[in-house]
Amino acid sequence: MLSKRRNLVPYLFLLIPVIVYLIWIIGPMMYTFYLSLTDWNGLVTPSFIGLENFERLFRDKVFVLSLINNLKWLLAFTTIPVVLGLGLAMVLNQAIPGEKIFKMSFYMPMVLATVVSGLIWGWLYHPRGGLINFILETTHIVEKGPGWLSDRDIVLWSIIIVAIWRQVGYVMVLYLAGLKSINPQLIEAAHIDGASYWRTFWSVILPLLAPVTTIVMVISVIDSLRAFDLVSIMTRGGPANASSVLANFMYIESFNNYKMGYGAAIAVVMFFLSLAFILVYLWRVMQDEMEY
Amino acid sequence: MKSGYFKSPWRVIVYIALILSTFLWLVPILTALITSVRTFDDILVNGFMSLPEKITFVNFITAWERGGLKHYLPNSFIITLPSLFLTLLLSSFGAYALARFKFKGNRLLFYTFVGGMLLPFQVLMLPVFRLTDRLGLYDTYWGLIGIHTAFQLGFCTFMLRNYMRTVPGEIIEAARMDGSSELRIWAQIMLPLTMPAIAAIATLEFTWIFNDYLWAIVLLRSDSLKPITAGLATLQGQFVTDWPVIVAGALMGTVPTLLAFLFLQRYFIEGLTLGSTK
Numbered sequence: 019m020l021s022k023r024r025n026l027v028p029y030l031f032l033l034i035p036v037i038v039y040l041i042w043i044i045g046p047m048m049y050t051f052y053l054s055l056t057d058w059n060g061l062v063t064p065s066f067i068g069l070e071n072f073e074r075l076f077r078d079k080v081f082v083l084s085l086i087n088n089l090k091w092l093l094a095f096t097t098i099p100v101v102l103g104l105g106l107a108m109v110l111n112q113a114i115p116g117e118k119i120f121k122m123s124f125y126m127p128m129v130l131a132t133v134v135s136g137l138i139w140g141w142l143y144h145p146r147g148g149l150i151n152f153i154l155e156t157t158h159i160v161e162k163g164p165g166w167l168s169d170r171d172i173v174l175w176s177i178i179i180v181a182i183w184r185q186v187g188y189v190m191v192l193y194l195a196g197l198k199s200i201n202p203q204l205i206e207a208a209h210i211d212g213a214s215y216w217r218t219f220w221s222v223i224l225p226l227l228a229p230v231t232t233i234v235m236v237i238s239v240i241d242s243l244r245a246f247d248l249v250s251i252m253t254r255g256g257p258a259n260a261s262s263v264l265a266n267f268m269y270i271e272s273f274n275n276y277k278m279g280y281g282a283a284i285a286v287v288m289f290f291l292s293l294a295f296i297l298v299y300l301w302r303v304m305q306d307e308m309e310y
Numbered sequence: 311m312k313s314g315y316f317k318s319p320w321r322v323i324v325y326i327a328l329i330l331s332t333f334l335w336l337v338p339i340l341t342a343l344i345t346s347v348r349t350f351d352d353i354l355v356n357g358f359m360s361l362p363e364k365i366t367f368v369n370f371i372t373a374w375e376r377g378g379l380k381h382y383l384p385n386s387f388i389i390t391l392p393s394l395f396l397t398l399l400l401s402s403f404g405a406y407a408l409a410r411f412k413f414k415g416n417r418l419l420f421y422t423f424v425g426g427m428l429l430p431f432q433v434l435m436l437p438v439f440r441l442t443d444r445l446g447l448y449d450t451y452w453g454l455i456g457i458h459t460a461f462q463l464g465f466c467t468f469m470l471r472n473y474m475r476t477v478p479g480e481i482i483e484a485a486r487m488d489g490s491s492e493l494r495i496w497a498q499i500m501l502p503l504t505m506p507a508i509a510a511i512a513t514l515e516f517t518w519i520f521n522d523y524l525w526a527i528v529l530l531r532s533d534s535l536k537p538i539t540a541g542l543a544t545l546q547g548q549f550v551t552d553w554p555v556i557v558a559g560a561l562m563g564t565v566p567t568l569l570a571f572l573f574l575q576r577y578f579i580e581g582l583t584l585g586s587t588k
Contacts, residue, residue: 025413027407027411027492028407028408028410028411028413028416029407029413031403031404031406031407031492031496032403032404032407032408032419034400034403035400035401035403035404035463035467036404036419038400038459038460038463039422039423039426039460039463039464041441041460042434042438042441042456042457042459042460042461043426043429043434043460043461043463043464044422044426045437045441046433046434046436046437046438046441047429047433047434047437049436049437049440050433050434050435050436050437053436053437106328109324109328112315113314113315114315114325114328115315119332120328120332122575123332123335123336124332124335125571125575125578125579126335126336126339126568126571127335127338127339129517129564129567129568129570129571129578130521130564130567130568131520131521131523131538131539131542131563131564131567132521132523133521133523133539133542133543133560133563134539134542134560134561134563134564135338137542137546137556137557137559137560138338138339138341138342138557138560139338140546140556141341141342141345141553141556141557142337142338142341144553146354147350147353147354147358147553148358149337149341149358152357152358152359156357156359183335183338186335188582191579191582191583192582192583194583195583236428240428240430243430244430244431246431246523246524247523247524247539250523250543251523251542251543251546264432265430265431265432268432268435269432269435269524269528272435272436273528278436281432281435281436282436284432285430285432285433285435285436286433288430288432288433289429289430289433292428292429292430295428296425296428296429299424299425299428300421300424300425303421303424303468304421307417
């Protein structure tokens with residue numbers, strides 16, 4: 019009798035969280051798949067049209083452009099902040115004067131809302147009066163500074179720089195925690211064997227940090243697919259869609275053009291792009307479970 | 311003691327590079343601070359590097375009064391605090407069950423929570439928009455509180471469950487022997503022992519929910535209900551070229567999360583690293 023009651027206990031504890039999760043997360047995810055097969059303006063009942071949205075999608079120049087922009091973002095995100103964050107973690111993992119101030123300065127950007135970062139950088143990039151062009155022009159590096167957010171060739175990179183500015187501190191935090199968990203005796207042993215600093219880094223420290231690197235990579239990829247706020251606040255994807263990314267394109271198609279079925283199809287593509295990385299993350303979590 | 315760091319010239323070079331890059335990292339925030347206390351005319355006429363004609367706080371007042379921050383900032387708290395409370399309450403329930411009981415579907419539920427926290431928001435956006443509307447919650451605080459509570463359940467349950475597994479089983483067994491109900495064990499043993507993790511997660515979640523922009527623009531229409539993030543976007547449209555006002559607004563909007571970070575930095579960092587290493 020008692021044991022029967024106890025069997026029910028976990029289900030009772032989970033009842034409300036699971037219902038909330040089903041209603042707001044799992045259910046909507048499934049419904050997005052259905053919506054992607056419909057024509058829907060958000061008002062009348064969605065009408066089923068099969069795979070038409072997807073066929074149109076791959077002929078849509080803005081979609082292809084957004085996809086490529088996401089890939090550029092991803093490429094920059096999985097390299098630059100990772101190298102910088104790891105480098106900083108290596109330097110700051112030692113007793114170094116002013117350690118706290120250094121760490122705080124790199125953490126700061128990730129605490130600001132992306133909207134706030136976007137606005138502040140929008141001002142730095144301002145063609146007239148903005149700090150960057152002011153410096154470039156008064157030091158005569160260039161006669162007239164570029165339109166950081168209005169030039170189609172550089173606008174995406176201008177935004178990615180802001181994203182990197184925010185991300186480096188995060189990567190640094192993760193690597194610092196990883197470095198703390200390394201047994202110092204292993205590094206000591208390498209030194210005694212006469213290994214140089216670089217050699218110790220490449221063949222002892224970096225391999226030991228591999229689990230952290232996996233997490234950092236997954237988070238970087240997921241974050242670059244989620245990129246929305248900065249683009250929305252700084253350019254809305256312009257000029258002429260030059261800085262459009264999938265998340266932003268999906269929002270505009272759905273809520274500005276009322277093509278919600280089409281928007282759902284974009285969301286489905288985003289789902290499959292992130293799926294592989296979600297699975298890698300889950301695989302990592304499962305490996306941790308095995309150790310119990 | 312610490313000056314022993316500079317034992318090789320190589321380290322001196324690294325240190326100088328570190329100081330320079332730290333300064334570079336702070337330039338955007340410093341620029342914003344300097345801009346916010348000057349008028350736009352002053353900056354345009356005299357150039358950014360000139361000494362200000364005079365220091366003025368008029369931009370902050372304009373952003374607060376005419377820019378609407380006096381509504382937006384309180385709104386952010388009205389949305390963030392209930393979401394934070396609800397998501398922590400529900401996830402500490404769920405996490406306890408997942409951490410401490412063997413039952414069918416345990417692992418499946420756990421992995422569902424973990425996987426869900428990595429979903430792109432766009433995958434949920436349209437159905438949640440429709441659901442919120444059907445529930446009569448579109449353009450209300452509760453619509454936003456609903457999605458924040460639900461979405462953050464994934465991360466919170468994941469972190470709390472892992473932490474609760476580290477609590478020694480004997481303590482719980484002893485309480486069960488004494489005839490304590492499971493609810494009592496949760497409230498009087500599990501929660502107090504989980505407090506370090508809850509504090510870390512709460513600090514992090516406060517920042518995340520407070521800084522949300524996407525859900526705010528999808529689920530709210532009325533200007534009077536907008537949180538600071540969506541409000542700043544409106545402010546930007548209102549003061550298109552008056553950058554000192556926009557920047558002053560942005561700085562004010564970031565004060566709550568910045569304070570939370572400065573005072574709870576340890577928790578914030580712990581929260582970020584809870585899931586990455588063991």
